[in-house]
Amino acid sequence: MTFAASRPPGLQKYDLHCHSTASDGMLPPADVVARAHANGVTTLALTDHDGLSGLPEAQAAADALGVSLVPGTEISVEWNDYSVHIVGLRIDPKNPAIVAGLDGIRIGRATRAERIAAELEKVGFKGILARTMTYVGNPELVSRAHFARALVDMGACREVKQVFDRYLTPGKPGFVAHPWPSLAEALGWIRAAGGVAVIAHPGRYRMSNRELGKLFEAFRELGGEAIEVASGSHTPEQVAHFGRQARHYAFMGSQGSDFHAPGESYVDLGGGLPLPEGVVPVWNNW
Ligand code: AMP
Ligand code: MN
Ligand code: MN
Ligand code: MN
Numbered sequence: 001m002t003f004a005a006s007r008p009p010g011l012q013k014y015d016l017h018c019h020s021t022a023s024d025g026m027l028p029p030a031d032v033v034a035r036a037h038a039n040g041v042t043t044l045a046l047t048d049h050d051g052l053s054g055l056p057e058a059q060a061a062a063d064a065l066g067v068s069l070v071p072g073t074e075i076s077v078e079w080n081d082y083s084v085h086i087v088g089l090r091i092d093p094k095n096p097a098i099v100a101g102l103d104g105i106r107i108g109r110a111t112r113a114e115r116i117a118a119e120l121e122k123v124g125f126k127g128i129l130a131r132t133m134t135y136v137g138n139p140e141l142v143s144r145a146h147f148a149r150a151l152v153d154m155g156a157c158r159e160v161k162q163v164f165d166r167y168l169t170p171g172k173p174g175f176v177a178h179p180w181p182s183l184a185e186a187l188g189w190i191r192a193a194g195g196v197a198v199i200a201h202p203g204r205y206r207m208s209n210r211e212l213g214k215l216f217e218a219f220r221e222l223g224g225e226a227i228e229v230a231s232g233s234h235t236p237e238q239v240a241h242f243g244r245q246a247r248h249y250a251f252m253g254s255q256g257s258d259f260h261a262p263g264e265s266y267v268d269l270g271g272g273l274p275l276p277e278g279v280v281p282v283w284n285n286w
Helices: 029-038 055-065 096-122 128-133 144-153 160-168 183-192 209-221 236-249
Strands: 043-046 068-079 082-089 196-199 226-231 252-256
Touching: 029 043, 029 055, 043 055, 055 068, 068 096, 068 183, 082 183, 082 209, 082 252, 096 128, 096 144, 096 183, 128 144, 144 160, 183 196, 183 209, 196 209, 209 236, 226 236, 236 252
Parallel strands: 043 068, 196 226, 226 252
Antiparallel strands: 068 082, 082 196
16 A cells, blocks of 8 residues: 555545647656646546557556556547547556557557648648657657647747637647547446546537536446546646536546646646535545
8 A cells, every 4th residue: 555545535636637748748657757746636637639658657656656556537528529638547558459449549649740731831830740759758658749849939929729720629720630530449448458438628629518417328338437636737627627527427526636737727636626515436436
């Protein structure tokens, strides 16, 4: 048992969603763990996009600091033409089904990056791919977040958020539609790896409440058990709203900063609002 796990429950602090240089975060896995620990986090899930390669380094750092590390990942999926993120927590990183599934997603990302770069070249960003690659820590995992940082460098916009609105979202010049795996596939991998599936930041999808309700139903039918309620991507109103939704659908609630880099969002590791009263935490039976 780790130090963190043996603390009285009241002193636990959970952050179950964050990124390192193994995907589109800016800090190496060991630095993410150290920063979380410095911020008082006792249980941390590293949930890099579509891969598990940051976990060994994070585990070693967590062992040294007495942080309880939850092996995780954030899987990009497609549902009803929306791109949705599913966090898998407490997965077995050696499970062949999830390893093969995530390998497949990363292969698709390489060609997508070339296509995004070609589109951005057309609107004047010469050399965008080379510039983007200076931000990439894992060549198998080029994300729009890396393009966004490079575009800010090249003077496209002042902030990463604006770059998304102007260049990287559907209908904008640098957006390239991509066939992500289905919700059913992702949940199958998470289940095979013994993990719990969580719908990441439900407030971020541009879906009507009706559509979101359909997503929740489909997710539940496939064995999904939790939604992120307290997310660094949610406003306080959304935290309250998704707390009520979690209770309505009998989902457990998860909590995570979605940290990528110091200063890139308002919420740092371990930051943000707690789960609202009455929501069963996803870590209830851990
Ligand atoms: P990708 O997985 O390559 O499609 O890139 C998605 C990533 O871009 C997300 O994981 C976030 O890190 C980032 N992202 C997406 N939308 C936004 C946004 N509106 N503002 C800032 N970052 C965003
Ligand atoms: Mn990201
Ligand atoms: Mn996400
Ligand atoms: Mn994330």
